[in-house]
Amino acid sequence: MLDEKDKSALHDFLLREGLKFSAQRLKVLEVVRRGARHLTAGEIYKHTQAKYPGIGYATIYRTLRLLCQAGLCVELKCEDGVCRYEYAGGAVHHDHLICTKCGRIVEVVDPEIERLQERLFKVNGFLPQRHRMELYGICNRCKK
Amino acid sequence: MLDEKDKSALHDFLLREGLKFSAQRLKVLEVVRRGARHLTAGEIYKHTQAKYPGIGYATIYRTLRLLCQAGLCVELKCEDGVCRYEYAGGAVHHDHLICTKCGRIVEVVDPEIERLQERLFKVNGFLPQRHRMELYGICNRCKK
DNA sequence: TGATATCTTGATAATGATTCTCAAGTTCAA
DNA sequence: TTGAACTTGAGAATCATTATCAAGATATCA
Structure with a gap:
């Protein structure tokens, strides 16, 4: 449905x-x-x-x-x-935190980062379209 | 050499x-x-x-x-x-601003963003390893 | 409602980057 | 110098994604 x-x-x-x-x-x-x-x-x-x-x-x-x-x-x-x-219909944009051990993906949002990204576009004379930010690390379940 | x-x-x-x-x-x-x-x-x-x-x-x-x-x-x-x-030997980490028209790649650094990314790792219980941030847009040469 | 031009579809072949395989060649510690 | 272990090159294999094309579906306009 x-x-x-x-x-x-x-x-x-x-x-x-x-x-x-x-x-x-x-x-x-x-x-x-x-x-x-x-x-x-x-x-x-x-x-x-x-x-x-x-x-x-x-x-x-x-x-x-x-x-x-x-x-x-x-x-x-x-x-x-x-x-x-x-x-992505009407959803808020989000980025991804990815565990390099188990592959788990956590969705994250940081309006502050979004704002700074916009600034980077502007400073370099770019018309913003989209971006991709992926953070790789080891999640708390895999840490030990 | x-x-x-x-x-x-x-x-x-x-x-x-x-x-x-x-x-x-x-x-x-x-x-x-x-x-x-x-x-x-x-x-x-x-x-x-x-x-x-x-x-x-x-x-x-x-x-x-x-x-x-x-x-x-x-x-x-x-x-x-x-x-x-x-x-990348001893180089400073940087991210990429990519023109979706001509493919031009501009390297950018934003310590503020780096700091916020570290925070995202920490808040979500991840041990940071690396990240990838790519900003896609149209560069000033291609804009007109 | 029907005809028609245009868009979609499914099967399959093609593509193209990357990885695998393995025999032959190198490296290096002893 | 020797030998075990690591590397290499050639080409085959993989595998996700795209292209091809004839047959099917959709929508527009009379």
Whole structure:
């Protein structure tokens, strides 16, 4: 099940871009929206298969790119070279704290850092678009 | 030509890890040390070929990983999915401001942000190891 | 409602960076 | 000098992601 808000956000985006609606696109959004955070494309593929048997890998990738463009999804490039995706519809931006032992990912936000980042953009004459901040360390469970 | 300091840093690391010295490893370090910033493995391969004809791709990758472990080199995961490498021996840590139009990379440092990042680690019970911060935007040359 | 142009899809091949394999070559401590 | 252990180069293998393309779905306009 998907909020009407998500569905219409997708619809609006497609309309705006001259693209078309499809059941596959809706299902992928649903999986990203309801599934765990930080899913890989492969995991999203498997989960979507359950709701829409027969969907292809290419469609998963295409749709994920689309959802990112629509601002409904965010792509996270991980250390292992595999991308992970998470729902971002109306969510607050956040960064990631990643344990290098167990791979646990903690989401963090620091408005102060965000502000300083904006300043760095400005000082260097850049028009800000987005950023990625990943902090790697050893989490308290793995420390001992 | 390579500073004695770099050479002995490599030597020390190899000794400490029970590994062996080789001309190839020295040449790769030299290329990373003297070459432009943000070289891809492919570029490092080509440049090293000039100094050490016959060197293989596998050796380049293996050596880059080694140099990263030794702290002489830093790997930068770029948006295009290709890793870039830069010398890091005794250098000050810095982050990257990347133009999404022309690909230009500007190095930036912000001690304030560094401090806040440390705090995020601590607050979440993580032992800090390293971080990656990449700011994406459009540079002043591409803006108009 | 139907025709049509355009967009999407799924299967599969292709790509491309990185890693693995293994026999032959090097290094270095004793 | 010798030998165990580490490295190397060539090329095959991996694996995530993209491209291709014919067949299918969608939406627009009459």
